[in-house]
Structure formats: C-alpha cells, structure tokens
Amino acid sequence: MIHFVGAGSGAADLITLRGKKFLEDADVVIYAGSLVNPQLLEYTKPGCAIYNSAKMTLEEVLEVMFQAEKEEKMTVRLHTGDPCLYGAIREQMDVLDEKKIAYDYCPGVSSFCGAASALDLEYTLPNVSQSVIITRMAGRTPVPPKESIESFAAHQATMVVFLSTGMLEELSGRLIEGGYKPDTPAAIVYKATWEDEKTFVCTVDTLAQTARENNITKTALMIIGDVVAHHSYDRSKLYDPEFTTEFREGNSRQ
Template sequence: MIHFVGAGSGAPDLITVRGKRFLETADIVIYAGSLVNPQLLSYTKSECELYNSAKMTLEEVLQVMEEGEAARKDTVRLHTGDPCLYGAIREQMDLLDEKGIGYDSCPGVSSFCGAASALNLEYTLPGVSQSVVITRMAGRTPVPEKESIESFAAHQATMVIFLSTGMLEELSGRLVDGGYREETPAAIVYKATWEDEMTRLCTVGTLSETAKRYGITKTALIIVGDAVSHHHYQRSRLYDPEFTTGYRKGKQK
C-alpha cells in the first residue's frame, strides 16, 4: 500500500496523528526533501528506506513504489503541507491506478493555515471577506488564463498566493490592475511554523520592497486583503445573544 501523507506546514509536531503513525510503521519513505522538515524523518524506524524525491523524476519515484509493493512493503509518499495543494499527486495516483497498486491519502496542515496561525489571522471576517482565493503566479508552470490574478483580485476577497515570492513587483501591479488599492493590507509569511519563521506586514504596493528589505526570495506565502488588518469587521451572528441557533434560542432586547 502507498500512503500519500501531508507533512504539515513545517513544525514537526504539526503532522497529524495518523500521518505520524504511517511514518512510524513505514518500510519506505519517499519525501519531498526541498520542503519537508527533515526532523519528521526521526519518526521512522531505523531500518526504513529513505528517498529524497527532490533528486528524483516521477518515473524514479514510481519505480521505488513498484519495487516496494512487489516486496510487500508499506510506502509513505511524504509531501509538504497538504498534498491536495500543489502536490503533484494526481499524476502519481494515475500511474498507480495503471499498475493496479492501492493507495490512500492522509491530509496535512497546509502552509496557508500555518501562515494564518503565524499572524493570528482569521481569513473570513464577517463584513470583510467570506471567501479565500488560493492561487499562484504563472512561472515555469503555467496558470490557466481564466485564473488570472486580476480576475481574482476583482472579487476583493482574501487572497493567499503561493509560489510567487520571486515575482512580487509584477504581482503588485496585477493586483492593482484587478481592483485592489495599493494601500490594501498584505503580509509576507516566510516558512510558516518553521523555527526560522518570519512575518512581515505591508501593503499591496510595498510587497516587493518589503521582501527585498528582509531578504525574502522564496518559501513564502503572500496574503492580501482587508482581513489582514482585521479592522472594521462585524461581530459573528453565531454568538450574538439575539441570534437563534439549533442549540439555543436568542434573547430579544
């Protein structure tokens, strides 16, 4: 069996209980070495075979999985964050389907959740934003034209932008072209939940300047929207004493 496991956002104790159990019992672990905290490998047993996928092709990863399956070994494919976001897992699963090899998926704490915790931030503030757009700039991997930064910016929702730290000047311009003000609150979160985590508050117009000032060139998330400043939001109706829910009756003034 192949277990796709989310390693979490960085801190080794943010892996799920289930994910940790898979690591502890695995015979083979193929981990995303450029992004997964190496401290997580300390959970594996001494005889576990370790493979760093940063140095491997898809075909080489599949070969290790096939050989492990033939030897009746349990394999963990350890991805950063939650594998469902930018994890390139579908292509692996499709090849496993072709080979008739069984697999399952164990979710993890995504870095966009880790970034919110680093900032003590709520993305969905009543009266400010009730939607979160998770996207990225086009780089060597293209982005569909219908998913342009400008089209998402037009909604004025909270945006969490992955894999774009090296293109912040262009990103700022496109956010403004889409409808955000240059003064719109923003934040840069470097290596959320890692020991060397860094958070910097700024605005849409000062993203590039802020990143340069603090030497942030990669491994960071960009958060954009009025939710970052958490000002002028409305109180939640759920806990309003006048609001009736399925568990309590509201008290009228």
C-alpha cells in the same frame, strides 16, 4: 500499500496523528526535499529506506514505489502541507490506478493555515471577506488564462498566493490592475510554523520592497486583503445572544 501523507505546514508536531503513525510503520519514505521538515524523518523506524524526491523524476519516484510493492513493503509518500495544494499527487495516483496498486491519502495542515496562525489572523471576517482565493503566479508552470491574478483581484476577497516570491513586482502590478488599492493590507509569511518562521505586514504596493529588505526570496506565501489588518468587522451571528440556533434560543433585547 502506499500512503500519501501531508507533512503539515512545517513544525514536526503539526503532522496528524495518523500521518505520524504511517511514518513510524513505513518501510520506505519518499519525502519532498527541502519543503518537508527533516525532523519528521526522525519518526521513522531503523532500517527505513528514505528518498529525497527533490532529486528524482516522477518516473524514479514511481519506480521506488513499484519495487516496494514487489517486496511487500509499506511506502509513505510525504508531501509538504496538504498534498491537495500544489502537491502533484494526481499524476502519481493515476499511474498507481493503472497498475492497480492500492493507496490512500492522509491530509495535512496546509501552509496557508500555518500562515494564518503565524499572524493570529482569521481569513473570513463577517462583512469584510467570506471567501479565500488560493492561487499562484504563472512561472515555468503556466496558469489557465481564466485564473489570472487580475480576474481574482476583482472580487476583493482574501487572496493567498503560493509559489510567487520571486515575482512580487509583477504580482503587485497585477493585483492593482485587477482592483486592489495600492495600500490594501498584505503580508509575507516565510516558512510558516518552522523554527525560523518570519512574518512581515505591508501593503500590496510594498510587497517586493518588503521581501527585498528582508532577504526573502523563496519558501514564502503572500496574503492579500483587509483581514490582514484585522479590519473593522461585524460580530459573529453564531455567538450573538439575540441569534437563535439549533442549540440555543436567542434573547431579544428589551
């Protein structure tokens, strides 16, 4: 059996209880290199075979899985954050489906959630932003043209940008071209929830300058939108004393 496991956003104690149990029982662990906190590997049992996938191709990763299956061993494929975001898990699962090898998927805490916790931030503030766009800049791996930064920026929703720390000058230009004002609040979160986490609040037009001044070149994500500045917002209807819910009758003001 192969378990795809989300390692969480960084801190070793932010893995799920289920994910931790899988690590404790694993005979083989293939983990995503520098993106996964090595402290998580301390949960493994003596004799567990551990592989760093940063040094491996897809074919090499799959071969380790195939060999473990032949030997009736349990494998954990440990991905950063939640594997559903930029985890490249589908290409692994498709081959396992072809080979009729059983697997399952244990979710984890994504770094975009960890980044919000680092800033004490709520992504969805009433009458400010009720949507979160998760995307990245096109680098060596392209992005579909219909998903350009400019087209997303036109919505003025909250945006979280992964895998783009080295392209912040271009990111700022595209955000502004798409409709964000240059002074729109923004933040850079470096290694969210890790011991060396750093956060920097800035604006759309100072993203590159902020990263440069603080030597941030990788392992960071950017948050764009008024929610970063805890913008003036409406009170939640759910907890408004006048609002009736399934569980509570609202009280009209006299």
